[in-house]
């Protein structure tokens with residue numbers, strides 16, 4: 001998609017399932033099952049949408065890098081991981097190699113967002129996948145990623161994080177970072193302490209990669225906040241502000257986990273209800 005001076009490629013990596021109850025926090029199943037279908041184990045399907053922004057200055061900015069392919073049998077079963085689509089194949093389909101990615105913008109370092117940081121080589125050794133990328137991450141994300149507590153342990157996986165960290169490859173920033181003209185990361189917190197979203201502005205148009213503030217269209221309802229979120233009231237306020245901004249500025253809202261929509265427009269419907277319209281990528 002051409003977006004002012006920028007080009008946005010809608011890349012994806014695999015799909016997986018998470019518990020529907022946990023995905024909707026305090027919302028009871030009779031409500032959320034009107035919007036999504038749960039399997040026999042109460043899990044719902046999620047995709048990993050990782051847009052890549054190409055700038056006229058030659059930057060190729062990848063937002064998150066999906067599930068990767070380092071999963072063991074038990075993890076595959078728990079998360080019902082499917083290996084298609086594949087981020088590296090999606091890149092190749094646009095004539096790009098991993099070495100062409102100049103910036104990897106980490107919204108946060110959970111297992112479904114930085115899986116391709118590393119891969120296993122033929123000798124079973126962990127190696128970097130994006131050798132030329134700056135790995136930018138909000139500073140506060142690094143503490144729990146390095147030393148997760150009992151609640152965080154299942155979501156920060158050492159093979160995705162430790163090799164890059166040991167090599168000094170993470171580039172921490174505080175609160176906000178302009179990656180290129182019109183492409184800015186800004187901290188929301190909420191989901192994790194260092195969670196960031198991305199504002200993309202060019203040629204009078206605006207897009208917001210809204211991250212875990214609204215992972216699927218079903219999360220457009222304000223109280224539908226994930227039980228996974230460590231700071232749900234921060235999520236609520238960030239989501240409220242970002243949805244308001246998106247409606248006011250007619251911005252494209254880019255979704256990270258919706259299996260059916262990578263981009264939508266939001267509008268206010270009857271009685272203040274938020275509605276969405278799919279946008280063709």
Ligand SMILES: [Zn+2]
Pocket residue numbers: 110112113212257
């Ligand atoms: Zn996620």
